[in-house]
Amino acid sequence: xxxxxxxxxxxxxxLSRRILQTSFRTxxxxxxxxxxxxxxxxxxxxxxxxxxxxxxxxKVVTDGARQVLAGETPFARHTYRYSPIMAYLQxxxxxxxxxxxxxxxxxxxxxxxxxIYRLVHMEIKSQYQKxxxxxxxxxxxxxxxDQSLDALDERSHPENLARASACFWLYNPLTAVxxxxxxxxxxxxxxxxxxxxxxxKAEHKGSHSHWLIFGxxxxxxxVIHLRLYPLLFSLAYYLSLSTRLTQTPWxxxxxxxxxxxxxxxxxxxTLVSLVxxxxxxxxxxxxxxxxxxxxxxxxxxxxxxxxxxxxxLQYLGSATSAVEPSLFxxxxxxxxxxxxxxxxxxxxxxxxxxxxxxxxxxxxxxxxYNSVVTSQYxxxxxxxxPLCLNNFKLLSWRRCFGLLILWLLAQGLWLxxxxxxEFRTWNTFYWIGLQGGVFFAANGYILEQLxxxxxxxxxxxxxxxxx
Amino acid sequence: MFSKxxxxxxxxxxxxxxxxxxxxxxxxxxxxxxxxxxxxxxxxxxIYRLRFDYPLxxKDCEYVLLQPLPxxxxxxxxxxxxxxxxxxxxxVYPKFVNIExxxxxxxxxxxxxxxxxxxxxxxxxxxxxxxxxxxDKRSAATVAIPLPELYLNCPLADSELIESGLxxxxxxxxxxxxxxxxxxENIVKDGEPTTMANLERCNWRRVHVDCQLKTPLRAEIPVxxxxxxxxxxxxxxxxxxxxxxxxxxxxxxxxRRINQRLNEQRLLQQKVK
Numbered sequence: 105x106x107x108x109x110x111x112x113x114x115x116x117x118x119l120s121r122r123i124l125q126t127s128f129r130t131x132x133x134x135x136x137x138x139x140x141x142x143x144x145x146x147x148x149x150x151x152x153x154x155x156x157x158x159x160x161x162x163k164v165v166t167d168g169a170r171q172v173l174a175g176e177t178p179f180a181r182h183t184y185r186y187s188p189i190m191a192y193l194q195x196x197x198x199x200x201x202x203x204x205x206x207x208x209x210x211x212x213x214x215x216x217x218x219x220i221y222r223l224v225h226m227e228i229k230s231q232y233q234k235x236x237x238x239x240x241x242x243x244x245x246x247x248x249x250d251q252s253l254d255a256l257d258e259r260s261h262p263e264n265l266a267r268a269s270a271c272f273w274l275y276n277p278l279t280a281v282x283x284x285x286x287x288x289x290x291x292x293x294x295x296x297x298x299x300x301x302x303x304x305k306a307e308h309k310g311s312h313s314h315w316l317i318f319g320x321x322x323x324x325x326x327v328i329h330l331r332l333y334p335l336l337f338s339l340a341y342y343l344s345l346s347t348r349l350t351q352t353p354w355x356x357x358x359x360x361x362x363x364x365x366x367x368x369x370x371x372x373x374t375l376v377s378l379v380x381x382x383x384x385x386x387x388x389x390x391x392x393x394x395x396x397x398x399x400x401x402x403x404x405x406x407x408x409x410x411x412x413x414x415x416x417l418q419y420l421g422s423a424t425s426a427v428e429p430s431l432f433x434x435x436x437x438x439x440x441x442x443x444x445x446x447x448x449x450x451x452x453x454x455x456x457x458x459x460x461x462x463x464x465x466x467x468x469x470x471x472x473y474n475s476v477v478t479s480q481y482x483x484x485x486x487x488x489x490p491l492c493l494n495n496f497k498l499l500s501w502r503r504c505f506g507l508l509i510l511w512l513l514a515q516g517l518w519l520x521x522x523x524x525x526e527f528r529t530w531n532t533f534y535w536i537g538l539q540g541g542v543f544f545a546a547n548g549y550i551l552e553q554l555x556x557x558x559x560x561x562x563x564x565x566x567x568x569x570x571x
Numbered sequence: 572m573f574s575k576x577x578x579x580x581x582x583x584x585x586x587x588x589x590x591x592x593x594x595x596x597x598x599x600x601x602x603x604x605x606x607x608x609x610x611x612x613x614x615x616x617x618i619y620r621l622r623f624d625y626p627l628x629x630k631d632c633e634y635v636l637l638q639p640l641p642x643x644x645x646x647x648x649x650x651x652x653x654x655x656x657x658x659x660x661x662x663v664y665p666k667f668v669n670i671e672x673x674x675x676x677x678x679x680x681x682x683x684x685x686x687x688x689x690x691x692x693x694x695x696x697x698x699x700x701x702x703x704x705x706x707d708k709r710s711a712a713t714v715a716i717p718l719p720e721l722y723l724n725c726p727l728a729d730s731e732l733i734e735s736g737l738x739x740x741x742x743x744x745x746x747x748x749x750x751x752x753x754x755x756e757n758i759v760k761d762g763e764p765t766t767m768a769n770l771e772r773c774n775w776r777r778v779h780v781d782c783q784l785k786t787p788l789r790a791e792i793p794v795x796x797x798x799x800x801x802x803x804x805x806x807x808x809x810x811x812x813x814x815x816x817x818x819x820x821x822x823x824x825x826x827r828r829i830n831q832r833l834n835e836q837r838l839l840q841q842k843v844k
Contacts, residue, residue: 154657160649182667234836241839349834406671407702416795417807423705423797424675429804436808440815447819451826455833473811527612529700531710531793537803541810548814555822560829 123271124264128221131267132214135274139210142284143203161186162194162205162286169194177389185396187330188385190288209283212290216297217270220490223301223460225266228494230308231457231560232262269490282483289480293487295327296334300460300491303344306366307456314369317345321373328374329381332398333470333484336445338374340453340462342367350454409522409536411477411515413544416537418475441473457560460491465551472547498557507550514539514546599737600624601779602688602721604636607786615790617696619719623688632725632733635663635747635775636684636694637754643674643701643714643792646682650697660694661685663752674701674712681753688723705795716788721780722747722754727770739777746773 123131146157168178168191178184178191196204273279283290302320306313324341327334343350343359345366350356363371385393407419414437421429445466452462467485471477496504521535603622609615619636640646645668654660663683684694703712722745723733744757757773 150653152657154650154654154659156653163649234840238836238839347837349830349837404671407673408671413807413810416803417800419702420705420795420797420800420803422673422702423800425707425797426705426800433804433808437804437811440811444815444818451822451830454830455837457833458829525793526614529611529613529791529793531795533705533793533795534799541806544810545814548818552818552821555818556825558825558829560833 120268124267128267128270131271131274132217135217135280136210136214139213139280139284140207142280143206143210146206146284147203157285158206159282159285159287161288165190165194165286165288166197166202166205170198173198177392179389179392179396185400186288187381187397188389188393189330189381190291193288193291205288206284206286209286209288209290210280212294213279213283214274216290216294216487217274219294219297219301220273221266221270223266223297223304223491224269224494225262226308227304227457227460227491228262228265230304234457265494269493272490272493273487276486278486279483282480287480287483289483290487292327292330292334293483295323295330296337296463297487297491299323299327299334299337299341300463300488303341303370303459304456314365317366317369318373321370321375322377324370325374325377325379326381328378332401333467336470337463337466339446339449340459340466341370343449343453344456344459344462345370346454350450356450406476409525411479411518411540411543412475413473413540414475415540416533419533441469444469444473452558458558460488461495461558461560464488464492465555468547468551472544472551495558495560496554498559499553503553503557507553510546511550514543518543599626601737601781602627602634603781603783604719604721605783605785606719606788607784608716608788608790610786613700613792615698615700617698617716617788619684619694619696621686621689621692621694623690625690627688627723628690630688630725632688632723634686634688634724635722635754636686637720637722638682638684638696639717639719640680640682640698641714641716642677642679643703643712644698644716645670645677645701646696646698654697660696662696663747663749665752666750670699672701673704675704677701683747683749683752700790700792703792703794705797705800707797709794710796711791712794714790714792716790718782718788719780721778722775723778724771724775727774733776733778737778739779743777744773745775745777747775 149157164181164183165178165186167181168184168186168188171178171180172188172191173195178186178188184191193208194205279290299320302316302323306316306320309316320341324334324338342363345364346359347364348355350359359367382394385397405418405422407415407422409415409419412418417437420426448462448465448469452458452465464485467488471481471484474481499507518536518539521530521532521539524530525532525536602624605620605622607618607620617638621634621636623634646664647670648664648666648668651660651662651664655662662685665680668680669677682696684696686692686694698716700714706712723737724747725733745754746757748755754775754777
């Protein structure tokens with residue numbers, strides 16, 4: 105993100121310099137204070153306003169926790185459709201203070217920032233060393249390695265990039281508001297990032313790599329138990345542990361049928377935690393748990409307006425006289441999403457250097473092509489975006505802002521007919537459907553831009569210092 | 572002839588008798604409920620302005636305004652819970668209302684708004700309209716909200732306050748069934764023990780109410796065209812596939828280049844090790 109220089113570049117530069125000069129610990133402290141202030145504001149707001157600040161799901165989970173404390177199943181609370189772990193986490197809402205859960209989720213927000221910081225730092229450093237080694241090999245000196253990072257310019261320095269990435273998460277108003285409203289999304293996002301972190305760390309820790317990968321599997325299994333969507337990241341995780349490039353369908357089949365030891369560790373770790381958690385809660389709460397936490401999401405039919413391309417299709421399909429479409433047509437609607445996930449997993453999931461971006465892109469596709477899309481789903485990919493910021497250096501600042509504005513504008517354009525339907529009772533079903541298509545196309549364009557401009561070795565290395 | 576004293580006594584007795592008759596002949600006016608609803612939107616508020624005649628005010632009586640809601644209208648129980656917590660509403664409503672289903676799959680239910688009679692009082696009930704299933708015959712559905720019913724319950728000692736002229740059904744008493752948010756007719760079964768609590772709970776009388784509508788309790792809810800399903804289905808498939816294939820084709824060159832470079836790095840690493 106270096107090419108264009110906007111008019112107010114000096115102001116931006118000054119701000120970014122100031123951010124970079126402040127220590128990471130200070131940023132964490134400022135963010136913690138900000139989040140505590142938001143939690144306090146939420147408490148005051150809720151005691152006075154009929155439109156609450158607190159997320160409705162937070163109340164549902166708290167009620168579930170109340171049931172747990174009374175020795176009942178959390179699923180006795182209607183619309184409780186989460187893992188019982190969430191209710192257990194929030195039991196202190198009743199025993200200690202109603203804001204306990206918000207404090208917990210805000211803490212996970214800060215832990216995510218720490219993970220982002222460490223992950224980006226580790227990744228840039230490793231990539232730098234690999235790039236240097238690659239460069240030195242051209243001078244027939246591949247055995248040498250440069251640990252000093254002296255040849256790096258200030259802006260590409262791991263410390264600065266890691267801090268900037270963490271700040272992108274810490275000061276994102278959306279994430280701060282979501283966690284302080286009591287949404288548990290950052291809790292599951294933490295385990296997604298932890299999985300990536302452990303997989304990347306395993307590459308550098310030769311002796312304990314298998315245990316780290318097993319740990320990544322445990323984290324992955326847990327997050328699938330918590331939310332189903334990370335299941336779609338599995339292929340990318342699996343392929344990132346391969347030792348050779350998959351180029352043909354036969355290579356791919358070989359990868360799947362003959363896993364290496366690392367891949368086995370990942371699969372076993374995932375299965376152990378997924379089965380252990382799910383089986384334990386099934387034994388405790390029975391079929392009701394399986395239905396409410398998992399199956400309900402597949403059979404749910406909610407034709408109310410949302411951002412999804414499939415909204416209008418779902419609404420019109422809810423007619424009492426409507427004939428159920430054939431299995432072939434249903435497959436045709438769903439197939440593009442799976443095709444893209446397969447393509448992204450094979451294109452960006454085969455190396456650990458590109459894994460964070462791969463998971464971001466897969467999450468982006470999962471949300472964009474989902475049959476129901478609400479603003480809360482955006483956090484699925486926004487949590488992983490800071491891990492890839494360094495990979496978008498080929499995009500100019502102007503283009504970055506352009507893409508951001510396009511994303512916001514497409515949402516704004518959708519909001520107009522949605523408002524007219526919801527608050528003016530205008531018949532804007534087609535208009536909403538059309539805007540859903542526009543938002544879908546805008547997201548597709550943004551993804552294409554990110555994929556086309558992705559770069560993993562964008563360092564300014566001083567040859568003089570290096571050689 | 573009567574003495575002066577006797578005449579005075581007779582006059583006083585006459586006045587007292589007349590006053591007693593006057594007191595008895597005062598007819599309690601039926602309560603007035605002015606109802607208003609927002610003019611547009613799927614999310615509206617029903618506003619009730621209640622006026623009770625003064626003999627009912629200040630006593631230990633209680634009223635319930637029963638608002639029947641058709642299948643196309645729902646309430647958010649969480650929203651009403653919040654209003655109750657803030658003491659802006661006292662109501663009885665079903666524990667769970669499915670807010671996701673369309674009108675055709677929903678059931679009607681009642682909301683009971685509780686209070687003690689006052690000269691004037693304003694109540695606000697937020698309601699939401701459900702989507703209607705698309706149709707090939709109409710582009711809007713008219714939803715009418717029925718008028719509310721009013722029930723009064725005075726302590727047994729004050730039960731004569733609810734005069735027969737005020738009561739809609741003189742021969743009937745009702746029991747408040749809070750778990751089901753409705754009133755049940757009080758049918759006394761032989762052998763059933765009569766407790767004080769039961770008597771209080773089943774001492775509700777439905778009274779006449781003068782409903783004055785400030786705005787019609789009707790809403791025009793948009794309905795999609797079911798005939799458009801086919802074109803929308805094929806349009807969705809076409810757009811989904813086009814974008815997916817375009818994304819794959821456009822990104823292929825870059826991904827191939829990246830994977831080649833990373834593979835070179837990997838081979839180099841393996842060679843160094």
